[in-house]
Amino acid sequence: MVQITRSPDCANSPKNQRVEDIALALLGVGDLPDTALSEGAVWDRAGGSISGRTAIQATRATLPACQDIRVDQVVSHGKAGTASGVVVRAGEGTRLFCHIIRFTSATAQQVAQIVSFEHAGGKTGIRHDR
Template sequence: MTSVTLSGACGNSPKNAFAEQVAIALVTADAEQLADWLIPDCVAIVSGDEEIHGREAALGALSDMLGRPDAVTIHHAITHGRTGAVNGTLTTGKTRIGFCFVLAFRTTKADSIAAFRLYRS
């Protein structure tokens, strides 16, 4: 099971809290939760500028790229309108990498994700 540390800064912003939960589900490849949040024909960019179309293909690419981290720490979750960003650190064994997801919400309600881009160090 992956240990999760939240930013602690999303108490007054449901959109920021949602973005934070989406990022956690993405890095842990929580397909069950993401089935509710990623639209079926979502677009993911996980390596360079290559677009991956479809929820299942996007989850497969993430899983291949990130594996199953031992720990996830969220540093910030920021949203505005139909866009959000979440950054943090993944730890697997003794290896730590930074990541950032830029999320495109389907609507300003921010209850589903139309596209996302992953940056990692």
């Protein structure tokens, strides 16, 4: 089971909670219903761009399992939101992550674009011995 640690400031609004849920799903934790993605959604990430709801879901299904996730910050405003923190996967070590999520409207019902970054982190406060 994945250990998830959240900053107490993250889920302080329904839209922030939605951004966090999507970010966790992009890390392989939780569900991302097809209806949450517009048909033409695009996911820009290391290795290239993935276009379309079906391709994004297929990519999510192949993600390596996470051991620990620490969500440090979730922010939403208008048609966009970001979630960032630290993720640990077996064999990959500790990495910083950031997901920038752009919705089709300010209601945040469907994702139009995701831009994801990961970077090998320095001191992160997550143990590697689990």
